[in-house]
Structure formats: C-alpha cells, structure tokens
Amino acid sequence: MTARRGPWMIAAVAALAIAACAGVLGLRRGGERVFAHRAHVVGGVSCVTCHPGVASAGDRGPLHLPESGTCVTCHDKPHDPRPCLGCHTDPFxxxxxxxxxxxxxxxxxxxQAPTAGNCMxxxxxxxxxxxxxxxPMAACWSCHEHDRARDVRACDGCHVDLADEGTPPASHIIHDGDFVNGHGQVAAASADLCGTCHTERFCASCHGVQAPPLAGRSVMADxxxxAVHRAGFRSRHADEARAEPGACTTCHQPERCQGCHTSEGVIGAGATNPHPPGxxxxxxxxxxxxxxxxxxxxACASCHGGAGExxxxxxxxxxxxxxxPHPPGWSSRLPLEAxxxxxxxxxxxAL
Amino acid sequence: MGKVALDLIDGGVPAPALIELGAATRRGAVRGEVVATYRSPAHLVPATSLFSVLGDVPSTYGGARASWRAAPRLDVSGDAGVRVIDGDAAEHLVARTTLRLDDRGRGALIAELRRSGGDGWTGARAAARVPVAAAWTLSTELELVIPDDARGRGTIWPWAMTAMTWSRGVWDAAVALEASASSEERGRLDALCRLGRRWELP
Structure with missing residues (x-):
C-alpha cells in the first residue's frame, strides 16, 4: 500500500510546488489575464475587428493597437474602468x-493581396x-527569396538599422554551440557578416579598444x-589549455603565457618547478x-624555448x-643539417 | 523546421583552422542542436624551434545540446559531447538552469554543473543577479571545482565573488570582492572596482 502511494505523493508534492512557484516561474503573471489571441481567433473574431486600419497601413503611422473602446463593443461590461491593455497584454x-x-x-x-487578407x-x-x-524571418522567406541579399549582406532592404535594432536572430545566423569560445575565428574570417548586426562598439564592450580581450573577471558585476574565462578560470587555466589545444592561441600570443608566468614567479630566477609528479x-x-x-x-616553448631547448x-x-619526439608518420622537407x-x-x- | 550549417575557417598564420558542422531544430519550447568541430591548432612556434617537430595535434569534438523553456521564466539546458585529442577521448558535460526573477530578466538565478573529462575537473556554479533598486544591482557567484588528479594542487578549488553595480545613463560603476583558493594559492582575497562611461555616436 505504501509503495503504491509513493508516486502519488511525489506527484502531489510536485503539483503543490509548481502551484506555489507559479508566479516565480512566470506561469501566473500577477493574477492578470494576458490577452488571448487564440481564443479570439477560434471565437471567430477577425483580426481587423480589434486592429482596425491595419489592412491598409503603410510603412509608417500608428501601430493599430486596440483601444478600450474596441474591447467594449463585445465586452460590454468591463470589470475595471482602467484601460484594458493596461493589464490584459503581454509585457513585450x-x-x-x-x-x-x-x-x-x-x-x-x-x-493583403498576396496573403488574401489572411493575417495568419x-x-x-x-x-x-x-x-x-x-x-519570424523564416515566414518572410517562405515567399521572398532573399538568398542573394543575404550573401552580400544587403539587409537594409527590410532592416532599417540592424545594429541599432538589436534584435537577436530567430531563424538564421544564430550563435550556436560554444560560440563564445569560437567567435574569434568566425569574426576573423567573416568580419563583414558580424558587422551586419554588430558595431565595433559592441566588440569593444568586452575587448577594449586596443587592449586584449577582457576576461569574465572584468564583467564581474554580471x-x-x-564570458570566455568565467569564474575561477585562473585555477583551471592549465587544465583547460590542455583540454583543447589551439583554443588559447585564438586570442592570445604565446608571449602572454611567458609574461604572466614570469610576473607570477612560475618561471625565472627563484621559480619553483611548476610540473607535477610524473x-x-x-x-x-x-x-x-x-x-x-x-x-x-x-606552452613548453614559453619557458624552454631558445637556449632552453x-x-x-x-x-x-x-x-x-x-x-x-616526432609523431607517427612524421616527414619534413628540411635537410638534416638545417x-x-x-x-x-x-x-x-658531419655531412 | 531546422537548419544545418557548415563553417570552414582557415585563419592562416597565426590563427588556427576550424571546421564546424552543426544542425539545429526547434519544436515548441525545446531546441536541439548537434555540433561537430575540428580544430587544428597551428601552433605559434618559430620554424627553427625544436618544438616545431612535435607535429600539430588537432582536437575533434562531437556533441549535442538541448534547451527547454520549461516555464516562461525558467530555462533548462544541457550539453553532452566527446572531445578526442591525440587518441584520447574526454567527455564534456554541462547542465544548466536559469530562472528569471522578472519578465525582462533583470534579476536571475543560475545553477550549473560541468564536467570536463580526461584528467579534467568537475565543477558546480551558482550565480544570482538581483536588482535592489532602480540603479543598483547586487550579484553574487560561487563556484566549486574538484580536479580529477589533484597532484598536490588542492582537492577542491572554491571561488566566490559578490558585486554591487550602480548604473545610470552612460555611467556605470561596480565594486566587488573576490575570494578563492586555487591550485596556486591556499587563499586569496581581491577587491575589484570598475568605473565606466559609454560614449555613443549620435
């Protein structure tokens, strides 16, 4: 009997926890009812009933958002004298x-004509x-073929000012995967692509104007x-460098290792051996x-380069x-005396 | 709906070469992605250096990522992958959840677990950003890292930071206290401050 009750108890506790946290999770927004587009569409209310004039709207002018007067044509007994959209709307x-x-x-x-007046x-x-x-932009591209415009970064046919717009892409050029660590190479290879949305000011917010890239410590308050070097990176940097060869040199010159190791006493006069046992x-x-x-x-060359070899x-x-020390399959065109x-x-x- | 992308990047010298293959799809509140990366380091050592005869060991990574908007203010995501270097495979695992404290995400809580294999480390990180007044934001962050092979460097590396930010118009300022115990030092306490002004073109 106890074993049967177990899952129900867990479900009940989970339901209670979700109900208690509904406001925190955003499931319940302060007790207000956000305007339900779907319910109105299913109820047979045409879009232009609430958004009058939008069908003939041009590139400029009002937004054609509904006024309270529009709502009361159907909802003739408003429960509150304040504007309906003050509460019944998504904040965004x-x-x-x-x-x-x-x-x-x-x-x-x-x-209107290409869509036959169907807003959906x-x-x-x-x-x-x-x-x-x-x-989403994919909806535009379902009719408009802008592949050429995309290839030559000619976005201003539709976007007035992408850098000022600041809208993250929803359907293309999404910064997937481990983009923070890999963006340097992408930017170096196709800076013009980055420049379609980002100004140099955006880059400088992390990288400084002429300074090397700033670590997570420099954006400590957020x-x-x-950030590339988040939290206690200093402790892990040797392990992370070994974990992905080449990742460090995406941004750093090898001298960076030597300079820091010298100033921190890892190498140079009086330095202790930094290598672990084995x-x-x-x-x-x-x-x-x-x-x-x-x-x-x-990394080895940063201390043992030159005469240290x-x-x-x-x-x-x-x-x-x-x-x-050569890897399997090693070959070189250099003569042995070089x-x-x-x-x-x-x-x-002796040759 | 989904997308597939292939990036071939040869940065020449001194930038390393990179090949990235990715495919992503979104279904409702869930987004999935698979990624494969090949990175040739193109080591920056002089051609006359003895270290140039060691070859150029590339790293290859394959993995998947999923993110789920579990609730309007709650995001859950996870990464799982394997990185192969010089014949050695190492796992890479991340689980992360973000809870926004308001609709616009000015305040948020983060919890993250991370595993980097191959003589690597396992870490847990928690962070909070809480607006305390119109111009003031309190943030705090804690990380605990356990190295697989301590090798005398300490069995756990804790790191913590607490910061207060003031931001008004083009000005912002922050003060922070950072405390850590690391592979290099048993204990370290730093006080950080930053004053910033933003200039924008008209």
Missing part, C-alpha cells in the same frame, strides 16, 4: 510592435501563444553575461611531459634515452 507585445515599426520596412497594405499566413505563432507576435621518468606512465608537449608545444636535446637527440633538425641529428653536422 506593444514594445515589440513599436520596435518592429521603427526598424523594419514593412507595409501591411501591400501584403505570417503571424502563425499567434495560434501558439501571445509571447511571439512578430513573425554573472549571467557570457612529468619526466623512465617509463611511459611517468612521462606526462611528452603528451603535454605534443598538445601544446607553445638544450634540455630536450639532452634526452631526445639521435640515440638518446628519450627516443624520437635548424632545428641538426640539434638532435648530430650526424648531420
């Missing part, structure tokens, strides 16, 4: 419409809810803001340094105990 609906009017070249009147051809998501009233040994299990060097040779040569020279080959291939010097 009117600002979103104003934003679209300010930043898009769009003419409702010219779309574009405003499809009205049927799903009232949080996304503005049609823990929700995406770094160098006689068996493969004790030779972590070889794997680390293959993955991030720049003699440390490597002492073991890895031809016939030495360290064996060959640098750096001759450092280890001592026989080449």
């Amino acid at each position: 609906a009117a600002p979103g419409a104003a934003d679209a009017r300010a930043h898009l070249r769009f003419d409702h009147a010219r779309h 051809r574009c405003h499809q998501q009205v049927a799903e809810g009232d949080t996304r009233l503005r049609p 823990p929700l803001r995406p 770094w160098v040994g006689l068996t493969p299990m004790e030779n972590e340094h070889g794997r680390a060097a293959r993955r991030d040779p720049a 003699s440390l490597c040569v002492s073991c890895h020279q031809e016939g030495g105990v360290g064996g060959t 640098m750096p080959c001759r450092l280890c291939h001592r026989g080449a010097l």
